[in-house]
Amino acid sequence: MINYTLKCSNDHRFDSWFKSADAFDKLKGANMVTCTTCGDTQVEKAMMAPRVRPARSAAVKPSEKPVNAEPAAPEPTSLTQPATKAEAALAKLRKQVEENSDYVGKDFATQARAMHEGTAPERAIYGEAKLDEAKALIEDGVPVAPLPFNIGRKTN
Template identity: 70%
Template sequence: MINYTLKCANDHRFDSWFQSADAYEKLHKAGMVVCAICGNGDIAKAMMAPRVRPARNAAAKRPDTEQAAQAPADRPLSAPASPTEQALADIRRKVQENSDYVGKDFASEARAMHEGTAPERSIYGEAKLDEAKALIEDGVPVAPLPFNIGRKTN
């Protein structure tokens, strides 16, 4: 896997993971890489600094002030960095507050509600790509969420 920092023609910057450099090139040439913020398809790799890990003995000697300089002091790391991140956080909170998490049973639960064998309610969960495609082809109203769900545990 490789992580690229990308930017669009509107100067929005975002990170994205790709299976390889070749995979990025194929997706980019096919027009399948778009801005995560505005949807613009005019994407280029942004200048990135390589992530080089220091030797163990050098890492132990590194002053804490260097780590502190990497994070903006005016906001906590958990706070959204932009209005877009804040909007995504708000959507996530609303989905979690107003829907039932059904995990990997999402496809079967959505189908059962569509067929009338289960009570209708707002649900969210996880589905494999082929399961999601089958739901859409069968007219079951589903949509991907614009954030990672993360697994809920007991």
Template identity: 80%
Template sequence: MISYTLKCANDHRFDSWFQSADAFDKLKAAGMVTCAVCGDKHIQKAMMAPRVRPARDAAAQPSSQEPVAPPPTQLSEPANEAEAALAKLRKQVEENSDYVGKDFASQARAMHEGSAPERAIYGEAKLDEAKALIEDGVPVAPLPFNIGRKTN
């Protein structure tokens, strides 16, 4: 397999994989390579740097003179405002809600029907269960982060 950076006559650039260089040439000649943005059939290979891995035995080994940094002992700080906002939201959800795991759909439905006391919950639901809750008017929303809890 070979990856090419391609460009069209409108200077849109995109990457595409081909079985070989000959396969690219045959597909281009048949008019089957088109711009991923505008559909233009006038495609050329763009300038790109080759991706070559060094041989296993030629891989650079750290010298004894270079200090090797120890692995981090904790997770890094959020890289930007969006990550910080997600971290804050996650902390708020975990501190103010009960985790009900894979029982989320039945717990949410029971609260909506009045057969269970209302409280803030979060957990996991299969796609079809979540759709059924929404169709039945149960107020639910997906969380913008992975819960990351194990239930075993």
């Protein structure tokens, strides 16, 4: 197995494993190697450093730490707190949605359509819809959008 760092014509970089260098060439020739971000088939090998294992006598023992080693990423202080800026942004968005709109559960599609048609008062709502219900709402011009987080069902 060989791991290549690849990049597409849009300069997206990603790693992929191949059985051999020949396997990569064969798959690339058949346009079966695509960018994981944009799906572009114009993929090339990117510059990468080889991974060479040191001799066993020169290997760093677990108790030793190399002098030029980078410091480890800080451990999260709590599993209940966001570990990254992206997680914090999603948590903030979720809090805003939950505080400023009404959860309507599985009745989302019906209520969104009623508000769009003017038979129900407009208000901010969120809830759950099946894929076919969501597609029908979009096709009918009802402004809806998926939320980038799972909704925890609320009970009475």
